[in-house]
Amino acid sequence: MTTAQPHILIVEDDAEIARGTSRFLTQTGYRVSVAPDGRSMDRIMKDMRVDLMLLDLMLPGEDGLSICRRLRAGTGIPIIMLTAMGEEMDRVVGLELGADDYLAKPFSTRELLARIRAVLRRRGENGSPDAGMRNGKLSFDGWLLDPATRQLHNRDGVKVVLTGAEFDLLAAFCERPRRVLTRDQLLDLTQGRAAGPFDRSIDTLVSRIRQKIEVDPKDPLYVQTVRLGGYMFTQEVKSS
Amino acid sequence: MSFSLKGLTANRSILMQVGALIILCQILAQVGTLLFMSWRYERPDLISATSVVTVQAVGFYDVLRKASPAQRKDLEAALLHSDLGLEVVPFDRLINIPKSFLPKHTMLDGLEKARPHLSAVTSLVRLGPTTEAGTVADRVQIALALGDGSALIFDPDRNNNQVNLPRFFIPMTVTALFVPLAVLSLWGARMLTAPLRRLAEGADRFAIDLDATPLAQQGPAEIQKLAHAFNTMKSRIRQLVDSRSRMLAAVSHDLRTPLTRLRLRAETLPDGDDKERMLKDVVTMDAMIGQTLSYLRDQASPKSREPVDLATLVSSICDDFADTGHNATYEGPRNVVLECEPDLLTRAVSNLVDNALKFGDVALVRLETRSASEVVIHIEDEGPGIPDDQKFMAFEPFSRGDAARGAPETEGFGLGLAIARQIVERHGGHVTLHDRQPRGLRVQVVLPVVGANVGTSRIRRSDVGHQNAKPKERAT
Numbered sequence: 001m002t003t004a005q006p007h008i009l010i011v012e013d014d015a016e017i018a019r020g021t022s023r024f025l026t027q028t029g030y031r032v033s034v035a036p037d038g039r040s041m042d043r044i045m046k047d048m049r050v051d052l053m054l055l056d057l058m059l060p061g062e063d064g065l066s067i068c069r070r071l072r073a074g075t076g077i078p079i080i081m082l083t084a085m086g087e088e089m090d091r092v093v094g095l096e097l098g099a100d101d102y103l104a105k106p107f108s109t110r111e112l113l114a115r116i117r118a119v120l121r122r123r124g125e126n127g128s129p130d131a132g133m134r135n136g137k138l139s140f141d142g143w144l145l146d147p148a149t150r151q152l153h154n155r156d157g158v159k160v161v162l163t164g165a166e167f168d169l170l171a172a173f174c175e176r177p178r179r180v181l182t183r184d185q186l187l188d189l190t191q192g193r194a195a196g197p198f199d200r201s202i203d204t205l206v207s208r209i210r211q212k213i214e215v216d217p218k219d220p221l222y223v224q225t226v227r228l229g230g231y232m233f234t235q236e237v238k239s240s
Numbered sequence: 241m242s243f244s245l246k247g248l249t250a251n252r253s254i255l256m257q258v259g260a261l262i263i264l265c266q267i268l269a270q271v272g273t274l275l276f277m278s279w280r281y282e283r284p285d286l287i288s289a290t291s292v293v294t295v296q297a298v299g300f301y302d303v304l305r306k307a308s309p310a311q312r313k314d315l316e317a318a319l320l321h322s323d324l325g326l327e328v329v330p331f332d333r334l335i336n337i338p339k340s341f342l343p344k345h346t347m348l349d350g351l352e353k354a355r356p357h358l359s360a361v362t363s364l365v366r367l368g369p370t371t372e373a374g375t376v377a378d379r380v381q382i383a384l385a386l387g388d389g390s391a392l393i394f395d396p397d398r399n400n401n402q403v404n405l406p407r408f409f410i411p412m413t414v415t416a417l418f419v420p421l422a423v424l425s426l427w428g429a430r431m432l433t434a435p436l437r438r439l440a441e442g443a444d445r446f447a448i449d450l451d452a453t454p455l456a457q458q459g460p461a462e463i464q465k466l467a468h469a470f471n472t473m474k475s476r477i478r479q480l481v482d483s484r485s486r487m488l489a490a491v492s493h494d495l496r497t498p499l500t501r502l503r504l505r506a507e508t509l510p511d512g513d514d515k516e517r518m519l520k521d522v523v524t525m526d527a528m529i530g531q532t533l534s535y536l537r538d539q540a541s542p543k544s545r546e547p548v549d550l551a552t553l554v555s556s557i558c559d560d561f562a563d564t565g566h567n568a569t570y571e572g573p574r575n576v577v578l579e580c581e582p583d584l585l586t587r588a589v590s591n592l593v594d595n596a597l598k599f600g601d602v603a604l605v606r607l608e609t610r611s612a613s614e615v616v617i618h619i620e621d622e623g624p625g626i627p628d629d630q631k632f633m634a635f636e637p638f639s640r641g642d643a644a645r646g647a648p649e650t651e652g653f654g655l656g657l658a659i660a661r662q663i664v665e666r667h668g669g670h671v672t673l674h675d676r677q678p679r680g681l682r683v684q685v686v687l688p689v690v691g692a693n694v695g696t697s698r699i700r701r702s703d704v705g706h707q708n709a710k711p712k713e714r715a716t
Contacts, residue, residue: 158577
């Protein structure tokens with residue numbers, strides 16, 4: 001109990017899925033507890049500090065959404081929702097209720113691990129200051145960026161669609177406005193999700209983002225190139 | 241104007257049919273009236289006895305008979321200045337005409353029939369010049385003998401039949417009665433059929449959207465009943481769709497739980513062919529469940545549209561495919577605003593791009609704003625295409641047209657195109673398949689622009705194709 005390994009609580013009513021996931025995460029080096037429903041989850045949380053929770057959506061008794069809402073009201077514990085529905089609405093609802101991420105069943109253990117690592121790093125294993133920023137909406141020059149639902153709206157309220165990597169990069173910019181960020185820094189900030197073999201370079205992503213949000217991508221206003229330095233997001237960002 | 245009933249019924253519009261019926265009734269009524277009037281014109285005896293002039297004359301006759309000589313003088317003087325057409329004249333100025341000289345059915349007949357006590361004192365007179373052969377001119381007057389060598393004469397036709405009926409009557413009726421009645425009839429028929437028209441429009445809305453507001457139950461009883469039946473039918477269909485969706489969602493959910501177990505179990509196996517194949521099957525089954533779920537859910541889900549930059553939506557799909565190693569490129573404007581359901585439209589376009597990549601290795605996606613009211617997305621591939629006779633079938637859910645295009649049997653249910661079409665049609669658009677020259681298939685998606693203006697800006701060619709993918713930049 002004295003080890004510094006993060007403690008993960010799996011709330012899942014299917015015994016074999018809980019066992020399989022638990023075994024995998026234990027092998028990876030995490031401490032793992034399992035609760036089949038909301039009540040045993042509460043008992044475990046009373047006794048132990050939990051660093052991250054894997055929460056199934058469909059549970060006997062109190063369902064996952066309700067638990068998520070209850071936990072959000074009380075604690076800041078990171079939550080990854082697991083669901084067999086895999087439908088866009090569930091994802092949005094789950095994230096709006098305060099889940100940090102969302103994983104559709106059947107998930108691969110590799111992806112699960114990547115999400116756990118990303119959430120833990122984002123939340124800051126030592127309690128990073130930008131934990132609060134993450135859930136609030138950000139606005140710049142009339143644009144609105146919502147990290148929870150991963151949506152971006154322009155000044156006219158029109159939804160502008162970004163790919164996952166583009167959104168992560170723009171969010172990283174918005175969380176650190178008016179600072180020169182090197183390509184390495186940006187890579188570190190955006191590689192939370194599982195990095196695939198075809199991941200685009202930061203330059204490509206910046207170019208795409210400019211196409212989508214700048215008035216004139218050739219003469220960018222929001223994301224400017226800093227010679228020999230990297231990029232800088234020039235706008236003032238407000239968090240709400 | 242032709243009021244051929246046959247021609248109008250062929251139109252199949254109730255409005256026109258009812259209108260025609262009313263107008264036809266009008267014509268019949270007019271003709272009937274006309275016939276009756278002209279018959280009455282032939283039978284003046286039927287009206288003269290009760291005509292105002294006759295009643296007045298008879299009244300005055302009685303008064304004159306009972307008056308004293310002094311009063312009579314005053315009355316006669318008064319008559320002379322009045323406008324009643326009554327006059328007291330000496331008998332010797334009158335010519336008695338035998339009845340046999342008159343046509344049948346004169347007013348005299350009518351008068352004598354109605355006032356038998358006058359028959360002894362009446363006689364026919366003619367004023368004015370005498371014609372040859374003793375025939376009677378057309379102005380026949382009646383004299384009532386006062387018993388003192390004078391008579392009260394009057395013209396029973398004074399207020400009757402002075403108009404030339406055939407010449408005046410028809411144009412008058414047509415303008416004064418027929419035209420307003422025709423207009424009113426058409427308007428009335430329109431009012432009558434309006435609830436039916438509203439019903440038809442409402443039923444049309446149901447066809448597109450099961451969540452449309454129920455039909456208002458107003459108007460005639462039959463229409464109310466029909467509207468009620470429609471509403472009941474709609475809610476029954478809604479329930480059916482809902483319960484089917486719920487059932488399939490539950491089944492899919494229950495399938496995914498063992499699938500998750502299977503996947504976890506497979507991942508603990510030692511690396512090798514079996515493990516790979518098992519994991520691939522899990523992915524395929526999951527995709528099939530996902531496809532089925534979304535096909536059913538897109539049908540049933542309530543609509544929630546918002547303005548979306550379609551250009552970024554489509555280019556993001558291409559970029560996502562390009563980022564996972566596929567040859568997908570986007571060409572088109574940088575911004576095109578469209579009211580739509582972005583998640584659904586993303587799924588539709590993704591399915592089409594996925595198909596293009598699956599069968600044609602390449603997906604060239606072009607977006608164009610054809611007019612202020614229409615945007616078009618073309619998805620082209622360089623595969624074998626689809627023969628004309630199979631193009632229609634390609635959209636059918638669970639059709640196995642895929643096999644003909646050389647896709648492996650295990651790829652899915654073949655719901656990709658069906659889902660895409662369902663979503664596009666939900667947006668009021670349509671999907672068509674075309675041959676691409678020199679080879680390949682071009683899928684064309686036409687979407688109507690509702691609400692938001694189409695805002696476009698400069699054309700861009702996707703800067704990230706498969707070919708020019710740069711190696712990942714990472715500090716070394």
